[in-house]
Amino acid sequence: MTENPLAPARLAVPADANALVTRIWPASATRTDDGALVLGGITADDLVARFGSPLYVVDERDVQSRAVRVRNAFEDAFARIGTTTQVYYAAKAFLTTQVAAWMAEADLRVDVCTGGELAVALAGGVDPGRLGFHGNNKSDAEIAEAVRVGVGTIVADSHEEIERLAAAAAAAGVVQRIRIRINSGVHASTHEYLATAREDQKFGIPLAEAVRAATAARAHASLAFVGLHSHIGSQIFDESGFREAAKRLMEVHAALLADGPVPELNLGGGWGIDYTEADSAFAPEDIAEALARIVGAECADRGIDVPVIAVEPGRYIVGPAGVTLYSVGTIKPVEVALPDGAAGGGSATGGSAVRTYVSVDGGMSDNARPALYDAAYTARLARSSSADPVLVRVAGKHCESGDIVVHDEYLPGDVRRGDVLAVAATGAYCWSLSSNYNHVGRPPVVAVADGTARILVRGETIDDLLARDTGIVAHPTAAR
Structure with a gap:
């Protein structure tokens, strides 16, 4: 059949319009x-x-197997450079109580970003200590609830939120673990609305302000600063953005060690999946190996220990x-x-x-x-x-x-x-x-x-x- 001139260049006339391309459809299709x-x-x-x-x-089986595959890929890659990993499922992709339970069964942590997502994850039986809490504009009520239930790590998205987190933890009489979200300035190749590390957008603290933010967090007895966090965007196929973001974060991570321990580093998620035959998604083993190489090399160059590495895939697991x-x-x-x-x-x-x-x-x-x-x-x-x-x-x-x-x-x-x-x-x-x-x-x-x-x-x-x-x-x- 002749190609329709209205079709985009990526779309060829199929030899079989009934065929199911394995990398696009669920494993059982x-x-x-x-x-x-x-x-x-x-x-x-x-x-x-x-x-x-x-x-x-x-x-259901495909979701579970993809979760385990990601977990194993990162555990194996980072074990080879002498550290452990924490794989968080990014709940914003798709969350129900049973999905939360699947993630817990696969030994994944869960990342939430609202009070509603927190409630669903808890109702699904996720240990609150294995939850991360994101969000650029957390309400006082959300912060108080996260602290009250014992959320493992809260990601501070601004200077003023560090102070609010400290106050909430002090009021609850606990020491709250926090990461600080850093805007790395990496311009990921994705849709404008999916790029989350460019300078002119709502997420995170600029890279140049990371030391000041960490210093402020460390000044509060009610906070335990455990590391930096980065997320450069979603539906990304170009490995270079992840490599550059990791490199920039490692530089700041190393600088922060001068004033105290920085045991963890969260490199986020955002790996693309195949929606059409024109797409070319990473295998989790490939992105895990790439990130392990860059983190290992940066730590070796600076003579520092490799931190515990956290990642946050969502779309890759459930999409x-x-x-x-x-x-x-x-x-x-x-x-x-x-x-x-x-x-x-x-x-x-x-x-x-x-x-x-x-x-x-x-x-x-x-x-x-x-x-x-x-x-x-x-x-x-x-x-x-x-x-x-x-x-x-x-x-x-x-x-x-x-x-x-x-x-x-x-x-x-x-x-x-x-x-x-x-x-x-x-x-x-x-x-x-x-x-x-x-x-x-x-x-x-x-x-x-x-x-x-x-x-x-x-x-x-x-x-x-x-x-x-x-x-x-x-x-x-x-x-x-």
Whole structure:
């Protein structure tokens, strides 16, 4: 088939529009002999028949195995340079009580950044001493609760927060361990909104102020300064940013040793995953080895001990394990004029080409990332088809032109109303960013494993949406 000129350069016409690329889909994703998509031993059609759509599906075994793989990769790499590691799961990617329990079972710590995430992690049975607490604007109540329950380490994000942490710990009569988040100034290659170490943004303390901040923390008897923290961004594929950030932090880490111990160093997370075939994600073993080499070399050059190293992956652990299932509704071929000189048939100016809009029963309320970050995704029909592929844009049902789930994909040309459509790699930052826009209920989250499915989070109903509306009491019949 001829490539559609409206397709981006990264997207080639597939030899098989039914194929599942292993590095994009969950470990259990496969097709039956008759072409049905299977997740965790259950067909996508059966999952939708049982739980409805849209539906978030999480491969439980894949999440657990990825968590263990990351833990082992960092333990092994840093053991070779004489230190230990602490792997925190970044809960903002996706958190439920059962996900928190999976992380604890895999011997991972958990990183939270709000009072709500803290409550969920504790309800999931995570030892508070194995929690980290982030956030650029923690409330007094959040700090007090974190100190009260015994959160292992709180990350101070500003000079004034160091003082507030000290006061809260003193009031509770405890010594609170803290790290200080440093803005390393590394410009990671990612979307502007995902870069978190550039100078002009809200996170952290500038590198040049790190010594002053540590000195202030050490002056308080109620605080135990244990090290620095860095996070340069998310969905990053270029190793050089991580290497440079580690190098800059090691320089300050070494300087701080002159005034006291600095037992730990947190290098953050942010490793990208494969959303499309154009992506090229790190293996955890590779990034662990790269960071171990740079930390080991920096410590050897300065003649200092290697600190305990902490990292905070989230997306890498849960992202590829998730799939969102939708039901197809309206299908609309749209003829699009091409610029002068572009290939395509039609008018004498630039010609035209057809993009087929495939609308589904969800959208930006269950996946805000395409609208926020222009994020790209991979989609497949839950059934196999021998029809020639056509270029589609998967659109949501919301009243926004920007309500796009998948900007560009080739699907079989016989895609039809009622088909189940699967979008891969939606385990991270989809449920977490979901909303009730247009008064649409958030979908349920289902875990699949070994041919069984169980609900992690139930879906919201119209009654759930109305339950918070105080006008229902005044006008019950009108509301119904």
